[in-house]
Amino acid sequence: MKTVVQLSAGVRRVLAPNPSMMTGPGTNTYLFGEDAVAVVDPGPVIPEHMDRIRKLASQIDWVLVTHTHPDHSPAARALADACGAELLGMPPPPTAHQDQTFTPTRVLGDGDVLETDEFRLVAIHTPGHASNHLCYLHEASNSIVTGDHVTDGSTVVINPPDGNMRDYLSSLARVRDLRPDALLPGHGERITDPTAVIDWIIDHRLAREAKVQAALATQPNATAADLVPVVYQDVPEHLYGWAERSLLAHLIKLVEDGRAVVDDRHYTLLPE
Numbered sequence: 507m508k509t510v511v512q513l514s515a516g517v518r519r520v521l522a523p524n525p526s527m528m529t530g531p532g533t534n535t536y537l538f539g540e541d542a543v544a545v546v547d548p549g550p551v552i553p554e555h556m557d558r559i560r561k562l563a564s565q566i567d568w569v570l571v572t573h574t575h576p577d578h579s580p581a582a583r584a585l586a587d588a589c590g591a592e593l594l595g596m597p598p599p600p601t602a603h604q605d606q607t608f609t610p611t612r613v614l615g616d617g618d619v620l621e622t623d624e625f626r627l628v629a630i631h632t633p634g635h636a637s638n639h640l641c642y643l644h645e646a647s648n649s650i651v652t653g654d655h656v657t658d659g660s661t662v663v664i665n666p667p668d669g670n671m672r673d674y675l676s677s678l679a680r681v682r683d684l685r686p687d688a689l690l691p692g693h694g695e696r697i698t699d700p701t702a703v704i705d706w707i708i709d710h711r712l713a714r715e716a717k718v719q720a721a722l723a724t725q726p727n728a729t730a731a732d733l734v735p736v737v738y739q740d741v742p743e744h745l746y747g748w749a750e751r752s753l754l755a756h757l758i759k760l761v762e763d764g765r766a767v768v769d770d771r772h773y774t775l776l777p778e
């Protein structure tokens with residue numbers, strides 16, 4: 507991927523140099539506007555990346571984050587302080603793997619709008635991958651910054667308790683039903699067929715849910731760990747730790763849907 511790309515009028519993407527198994531090519535930072543700039547997801551604290559962002563923008567007035575995982579938000583506070591910018595987003599929940607340095611000067615909620623002479627960004631609350639996850643609709647290009655709600659070319663982790671599969675699926679449908687022309691993911695390239703991609707993700711998750719349900723039908727009173735080798739036969743064993751988190755998210759959804767019960771981490775299907 508190229509480091510700096512002009513995606514459309516007033517929309518630029520800068521790739522942070524933090525590639526890994528979880529981040530793909532790295533974290534995407536988006537810049538909206540030319541004169542007064544809003545930066546979305548400045549990524550981890552990497553001086554080289556922060557310098558690049560500052561050189562691309564004459565004036566940064568707002569720093570926004572999609573959510574507060576360590577690959578998306580830790581540079582936000584430092585960048586906002588250095589530029590005198592406003593810090594916008596939702597505060598981190600008190601769970602593990604959250605950037606607790608992110609303390610927004612303005613807390614955004616669903617439907618809140620950042621409006622300038624050059625652009626309008628509308629916040630869309632999309633819990634699922636993270637309870638405080640926001641997507642941002644850039645109205646002029648009808649594209650949506652999706653953070654880790656939808657990424658390009660990989661499946662995102664739904665890690666309970668902050669991650670919630672039921673919320674995730676309804677947030678996916680919500681973004682799809684806004685009929686965007688493009689998605690600007692937190693990792694990977696721009697997605698130009700949002701409906702097809704989101705439908706595929708929903709189908710993929712529901713297919714996995716069906717496998718969980720089938721496994722639980724033959725193995726009542728099972729823990730998530732008990733079911734991993736059955737449900738994730740297609741996943742290499744070194745990924746079983748993450749698979750177990752996602753499997754737990756599916757089990758919790760079955761309980762929330764009224765299709766299973768749980769007793770001290772042991773799950774059993776209810777008769778249909």
Ligand SMILES: [Zn+2]
Nearest residue numbers: 573575635654
């Ligand atoms: Zn994340």
